[in-house]
Amino acid sequence: MTIQFDVEDEGHTLRVRDTAESERFDLRFDSRIDPEEASVDEFTNPVDAAVAFETAELHYPLRRPAVFFRDGEMAHRTEDAASSEWLDAGTYEIDASPPGAKTYVKVCGAAVRARFEDNHTVLDADPVARVVVGVRSHHEQPAGTVTTTEDPRDVMAAVSTFGSALKTELPDRSWPSLRGHPPAVELGTSLDVPSHVEPPETGITVEVPPDYGAIFTVAPLAYYLGATVEPGNESALHAAGRTVHFDRDALAADVRDCLEHCLVLDGAVRTVGAFPFWTEQTDAVDDRVDLDYEALFDLPLDERTAAYLEVPRSATTGLVDWHLTADVAPEPRYAPALPYLASELAAVRSPPPGPTRVDRSPVPDALARSLDQPSRAASGVVRPAPTDTPGHVWAGEGFAVDAANPTVGSFRRGFDWPSGAGPLDVHVVYNDERLAAPDELAYDVHETGDTDVRVSHSLTTAELQEALLSETDFLHFVGHVTERGMVCPDGELDVRTLPMTGVGAFFLNGCRSYEQGFALLTAGAAGGIVTVDDVEDGVAGTVGRDAAMLLDAGFPLYGVLDALGQTGTDTSRYTALGDPTLTLRRSTSGAAGLWSATTAEQPGANGVPRTIAWYPNGENGIGSMASMNYGPPERHFLSAQPTTCSLSRDTLADMLATETGPLLVDGRLRRPETLSPDDFA
Incomplete structure (x- = not known):
């Protein structure tokens, strides 16, 4: 079991640990509690472990909106002081989850309310009631493995299983937590589809010619729609008698367009289900087109999809920004990457638009090499064609700058x-x-992250080798790297000579560290950040400090690089290895977002203007809901589209006093505690 409960503070604190994610948080109580193990079946929502006790007041660690469910349906949502009210006596399940794990609190036979105190959420029960705390880990892996040959028709059959991961065929699957991870794919000598990952019978098919590029490109759409992929002369989507044709010469753009259209409409239609949360995007859809949400919600998936295809694209255009583009070479050896890309709903371009060559040192071929594959001949550095997304993946020949370079093994290791x-x-x-600036690399500021930080200086080659072989979750190396290896006082350590590594993830902040980083990746690491060219010492110091703040705050690797770019850093000299959505921590606000402001801009009538750039990933991926702990209570359908609003002086002061993640102020990343409202006057 990955969820553990411990009683602290003489019975006034329940400490919850998710050992699979190295996360922990505390629930505090006004009186002593004596918890006992409870059945997970007590909850309507799935949980991994539960404990029960009696109390009248529960304090969450952070300020989060509280959603009350009664008899499986939402009864109330408390998101600000105005919406804090007592609900009639009854049995409720309340979701005000901190980021560490999905947490439900069941209050039995009492009146309840949620309120906000000292920037955290408090749950009250009247009278003292039996309370059950149920927790579910965010940890999730593929439910099975499909083996396919290199025959394109077998690859189609493998991709057709992706929809088996969907936890519902309702519009609610637009919530990332209800999509599940597609089965893993391996290449073999025959097609083998385990019975528990058979394609769902949705009645939806995606027709494409039997070539790898087309199959790879439609994989995320087939996953989201639970569609089977079938060979044909055309490229088209078929659902309940409705057909939409895709332009063969613009397949990637058409497929992304269709996926975006269906996702946004699902986000609007789901508001009549168990999660009736309207967003600004739902308001926009409602203004643009007249739809019967209740009727659409109740339709089978194929009929609902057909109905969506009748809705003008103008109803959903511009309401979301995509977060991740994946350029995948149309070769069978890249098929095993598809489940991981589809899980994130990446926009796949296969074959990739023509990359350009970069005059930098030759390096190994990225995705095609994994732990059990021999080293391939070195190939050159390439720059993929630009994208309009903050995240970019390169799965092809050569080592890419301005894009993440994963291996299939690194994707898999990310789960563990x-x-x-x-x-x-x-x-x-x-x-x-x-x-050396130890005070500037704080990896233990996160409010719910359980962290041990060690600092070493001037390690010899033997000592550095031991550090790389030892089990370590994250290694941040600050120093110099040459073509011969990582520089130590007594010489260089070439990571390529190591048979394995115990390092899980890394940041090698030294000149041209990509070959050493790639050696870590293929030796067993899950991902990291490296440099692809020479970097000045001053720039390296600033980037190291900024990256540490962002990583500790829960930004995915692609978000770290994009945020660094917003500071004016030449991010073409840095790149990610492994899964670009890999995070060191989970953001305390759920989705990773970078707040930015300019002090020279005078406050308006509504306060200090601000913009938030979002970086969806994992269970807080595209399709989640974002709302502000500070400022206006508007809700947003989460995507990479920035959100703008204004904060009053008092609200700004509250935020600066409680937030721990970095803020982008005048193009520089700052810690909130170093700022005051006067800085924005």
Whole structure:
């Protein structure tokens, strides 16, 4: 079991640990509690473990909206002081989950309310009631593995199983937590589809010519719609007698367009279900087109999809920004990457638009090499064609700059990272005293992250080798790297000579560290950030500090690089290895978002203007809902589309006093505690 409960503070605190994710948080109580194990079947929503006790007041660790469910339906939502009210006596399940794990609180036979106190959420029960706390880990892996040959028709059959991961065929699957992860794919000598991942019978088919590029491109759409992929002369989507044709010469654009259209409409229609949360995007759809949400919600998936295809594209245009583009070479060896890309609803371009060559050192071929594959001949550095998304994946020949370079093994290892039942183990190695600034690399600020940070200086080659072989969740190396290896006082350590590594993820902040980083990746790491060219010491120091803040705040790797770009850093000198959505921590606000403002801009009538850039990933992926703990209570259908609003001076002061994640102020990343409302006057 990954969920553990411990009683602390003489019975006034229940500490919840998710050992699979190295996360922990505390629930505090006004009186002493004496918890006993409870059945997980007590909850309408799925949980992994539960405990019960009596109390009248429960304090969550953070300020989060509280959603009350009664008899499986939403009864109330408390998101600000105005919506804090007592609900009639009854039995309720309340969701005000902190980021560490999905947490439900069941209150039995009492009147209840949620309120906000000292920037955290408080749950009250009257009278003292039996309370059950149920927790579900966010940890999730593929439910099975499909083996396929290199025959394109077998690859189609493998992709057709992706929809088996959907936890519902209702519009609610637009919530990332209700989509599930597609089955893993392996290449073999025959097609083998386990019975528990057979394609769902939705009646929806995607027709494409039997070539790898077309199959790869439609994989995320087939996953989201639960569609089977079938060979044909055309490229088209068929649902309940309705057909939409895709332009063969613009297949990637048409497929992304169709997926975006269906996702946004699902986000509007789901508001009549168990999660009736309207967003700004739903309001926009409602203004643009007249739809019967109740009727659409109740239709079978194929009929609902057919109805969506009748809705003008103008009803959903411009309401979301996509977060991730994946350029995938149309070769069978890249098929095993598809489940991971489809899970994130990446916009796949296969074959990729023509990349350009970059005059940098030759490096290994990225995705095609994994732990059990021999090294391939070195190939050049490439720059993929630009995208309009903050995240970019390159799965093809050469090593890409301005895009993440994954291996199939790194995708898989991401499910088991971090490993172990203890706190997250972070090792910071300073191998150049000129760059040493331990106080600036704080990896233990996160409010719910359980972290142990070690700092080492001037490690010898033997000591650095031991550090790389030891089990370590995250290694941040600050120093110099040459073509011969990582520089130590007694020489260079070439990571390519190591047969394996215990490092789970890394940041190698030294000149041209990509080959050493890729060696870590293929030796067993899940991902990291490296440099692809020379970097000045001053720039490296600033980037190291900023990246540490962003990683500790829960930004995915692609979000770290995009945020660094907003500071003016030349991010073409840095790139990600492994899964670009890999996170060191889970954001305390759920979805990772970067708040930005300009002090020179005078406050308006509504306060200080601000913009939030969002970086969807995982259970807080595209399709989630974002709402502000501070400022106006508007809800947003989460995508990479920025959100703008204004904060009053008092609200700004509250935010600066309680937030721990970095803020982008005048193009520079700042910690909230270093700012005051006067800075924005």
